[in-house]
Amino acid sequence: MIKKIKQALTMLNKNQDDGTIKEAPVSSMANKNEENREKAGWVSPAYYHSRAVHLDPGFLARNRCLAYLDNVPEAEAYRVLRTQIIQRTNGARSRTIMVTSALPGEGKTLAAINLAFTFAREFKNTVLLVDGDLRKQSIHKYLGYDSGKGVIDFLSEGAPVSELVTWPGIEKMTVISGGRPCQESAEMLGSPRMKELVSEMKERYPDRYIIFDVPPILTGADVLTFAPLVDQVIVVVQAGKTSMEDVGKALHFLPKEKILGFVMNRCQAA
Ligand SMILES: Nc1ncnc2c1ncn2[C@@H]1O[C@H](COP(=O)(O)OP(=O)(O)OP(=O)(O)O)[C@@H](O)[C@H]1O
Ligand SMILES: [Mg+2]
Numbered sequence: 001m002i003k004k005i006k007q008a009l010t011m012l013n014k015n016q017d018d019g020t021i022k023e024a025p026v027s028s029m030a031n032k033n034e035e036n037r038e039k040a041g042w043v044s045p046a047y048y049h050s051r052a053v054h055l056d057p058g059f060l061a062r063n064r065c066l067a068y069l070d071n072v073p074e075a076e077a078y079r080v081l082r083t084q085i086i087q088r089t090n091g092a093r094s095r096t097i098m099v100t101s102a103l104p105g106e107g108k109t110l111a112a113i114n115l116a117f118t119f120a121r122e123f124k125n126t127v128l129l130v131d132g133d134l135r136k137q138s139i140h141k142y143l144g145y146d147s148g149k150g151v152i153d154f155l156s157e158g159a160p161v162s163e164l165v166t167w168p169g170i171e172k173m174t175v176i177s178g179g180r181p182c183q184e185s186a187e188m189l190g191s192p193r194m195k196e197l198v199s200e201m202k203e204r205y206p207d208r209y210i211i212f213d214v215p216p217i218l219t220g221a222d223v224l225t226f227a228p229l230v231d232q233v234i235v236v237v238q239a240g241k242t243s244m245e246d247v248g249k250a251l252h253f254l255p256k257e258k259i260l261g262f263v264m265n266r267c268q269a270a
Contacts, residue, residue, distance in 0.1 A: 050167040050174060053145040063142045064110055067117035068170075078118040081234075081263065085115075085209075086122070088260060089232065096198060096210045097260065098132070098230040100223050102250035104216050106238040107265040109138050112213035115234075119209050120173035128165075128205055130176045132212040132226065134185040137178025139213055143168060150179025155193045161200055185215065190225025198229045217250040224253050232260040239267045 060068045067075045089095050099112040112129060119127035131139040131150060140147040148166065153159035166175045182188055201210055212230060215222040227233065233254055237247055251259070 050162075050165040051148055052167045052169065053143075055168050055170075056144055059144045060142075063144075065113050065117065065142055067114040067121075075114070075118065078114045081115060081261075082118045082122060085232075085234075085260060086125070089209075092231065095208070095232075096202065096212065096230040097232045097234060098212045098214050098223070098226065099234045099236060100214050100250075100254075101216050101236040101238070102218050102242050102246040103238075104219060106216070106236045106242060107263075108216070108236050109133070109142060109213050111234070111236050111263050111265065112211050113139060113142055116173060116175075116211050117170070119211075120170050126172040126205070126208045128174050128176065128201065128208055128210045130201070130210060130212045131178035132189065132214040134178055134182045134188055134222075135215060135220075137181060139175065140166075140177045143175070147177040147179055150177035151194075151197065152179035152182050152188070154197050155188050155191065156182075161197070161204065186221035186225050189214075189222050194226070195229055217253050218246060227253075227255055227258065231258065233258045234260050234263060236263045236265050238265050241266075 055068065057069060060066075066072050067078050069075070085097065099108050099115070101108050116127045116129035119125050129139065131137045131147075134152055137147060137150065145166070145168075149159050149164050151164070154161065154164055161176075164176045164179075166177065167173075168175055188194060198210075212226075214226055217223045235247075235250065235254070
């Protein structure tokens with residue numbers, strides 16, 4: 001299985017050696033969903049009150065959010081990962097997953113976004129993607145829209161959860177952005193309000209995978225304070241960059257029983 005993930009992630013990198021992504025000439029999930037909805041004359045009532053945003057397939061492709069697109073081979077790595085997560089969380093009541101890494105820039109945000117798109121494609125699952133990197137919110141930037149209200153607005157201003165949720169036009173996916181940057185991120189993530197927010201998300205969406213993009217482990221106390229609130233942890237490791245020593249140090253800060261597995265990012269072709 002690890003070999004399969006490596007092969008797929010290697011494929012992901014092969015097209016990205018020059019730092020650019022070729023725009024995929026394929027239709028997007030949103031287009032397909034729109035067509036289907038139009039044909040059926042139906043609009044999803046569940047997302048009626050969420051702020052709707054438009055995603056641009058070309059922009060997403062340039063930002064390496066490839067799992068949004070149909071029939072791209074690079075998405076296979078995420079399908080393998082999704083299958084493993086579903087197998088390991090099947091039957092579990094709560095499915096909150098935190099995506100982190102030892103160091104900055106290893107690919108956490110991209111992995112969280114692509115994983116969320118991949119879950120939204122699975123017919124049985126719905127997914128909520130949450131930006132938990134309160135210092136440096138970037139999910140909305142990768143997806144190409146203004147953050148609007150986010151986690152920080154709930155924590156510091158008491159904004160209701162319903163005002164935080166964005167619907168990116170994909171039937172089974174919603175997003176909560178980080179809002180504006182906040183320097184007391186660790187305190188915020190470990191606060192009773194954050195605990196309340198995660199509980200509310202779990203209650204509101206009991207059948208849903210909730211994926212949190214969070215900061216790196218070794219650069220602050222954020223993950224340490226947030227880990228107790230989630231059910232599972234995925235650790236992104238950048239191949240050829242992160243040392244075993246740093247991975248070991250990072251694991252020391254995580255509850256072992258919550259570690260779902262590792263994503264070896266940017267593997268070179270064997
Ligand atoms: N598999 C990949 N192939 C090529 N580039 C990648 C890959 N994964 C991530 N990148 C690039 O690496 C950079 C960092 O990615 P990303 O923002 O996902 O990392 P991060 O771990 O969330 O960073 P931070 O710690 O700053 O939040 C981005 O420019 C992204 O496009
Ligand atoms: Mg990030």
